[in-house]
Amino acid sequence: MASSAIFNFLPSSSLSSLSFRNSRTQTPNFYKPLIVKASTSVDYSSSSLAGTSTKNNNWVWKYKDNSVNIYYEEHDKGSDEPCKNILMIPTISDVSTVEEWRSVAKDIAGRNGKVNYKTTIVDWPGLGYSDRPKLDYNADVMEKFLVDFINAPDSPVNNSDKDLVVFGGGHAATLAVLAAKKGLVKPTAIASIAPTWAGPLPIVFGRDSSMETRYGFLRGTLRAPAVGWMMYNVLVSNEKSITSQYKSHVYADPEKVTPYIIESRFALTKRQGARYVPAAFLTGLLDPVKSREEFVQLFAELEGKIPCLVLATAGSPKRSKAEMEALKEAKGVSKYVEVPGALLPQEECPEIVAEQLYRFLQEIYEL
Secondary structure, eight states: OOOOTTTTOSOGGGGSTTGGGOOOOOOGGGGSOEEEEOOSOOOOOTTSBOOOEEEEEEEEEEETTEEEEEEEEEEEOSSSSOOEEEEEEOOOSTTOOTHHHHHHHHHHHTBOSSSOEEEEEEOOTTSTTSOOOOOOOOHHHHHHHHHHHHHOTTOTTOOTTOOEEEEEETHHHHHHHHHHHTTSOOOSEEEEESOOOSOHHHHHHOOOHHHHHHHHHHHHHHHSSSHHHHHHHHHTSSHHHHHHHIIIIIOSOGGGOOHHHHHHHHHHTTSTTTTHHHHHHHTTTTOSOSSHHHHHHHHHTTTTTSOEEEEEETTSOHHHHHHHHTTTTOTTOSEEEEESOSSOHHHHSHHHHHHHHHHHHHHHHTO
């Protein structure tokens, strides 16, 4: 990825979207931190999985004077049997998409067990297959969307008993914990997959006044009508850049980065309005907190209230892994598991991630 002489930043690989990222249950074991290392292999019996039914639709998010079409998918067994609801939220990045959760969603929804599960995956506003209006995106806007999507009377995941489990990746995980800590959402449990809190530039270059000025300049340029697209095409929206970031730090195993993945993600970066959320994310406007101490304290607020699983990754970038490891024995983290992969384990290692999440669900609902 080419560097930008205009902003005089370090080599622009650091600008890539995912780089350097860095209750009602009464089960007492959840509030005793459990640290385990996941197996790299999963053995399913032929009878443990069933077929799934998939539906996709749009939900309209009313935000100020905007009506934003939000894309979501639902996966279940296609029967009328009662089921528990799971909301899966993609990792925030310029190539964020429901596709990263699809295999895990189908896996869990298709399992034959004591409890049936319906999984819903939703694209963030400004990302994936949702509308991408030119909003002033920041962490508060994204939190507002998440709260509205969960609580709105017409939401696909709204139900009368409020029995909802939330799975989120990266910044999405931390935003979900933040909303739960404030009491704005009340999930039965939360699973944070490769959780992060700092955007690519702030985690590398810091947040002093000089850098904040540069971030503002870059953000403004990326949002501009003509030069913004030019800059976005150089930094993000090209197949070479996307391939580089996936093989260097999004996936731990570069051999798993297929041409389909690159083509799919590249197409997302060409959608109208595609640069607005990345402009905010790269420069730290979507960061839920400002320090590791705040990050750890956020999870601590869940202690004794909501079971929280953290899935850290063995192959994540050094800075990102350090933030995840800070949660290893943190208050509020009822179970800490290390799985293979880097910043997108739910897509790179879906069978392993699905198995760990299913075990978490069993501990919530079946013990």
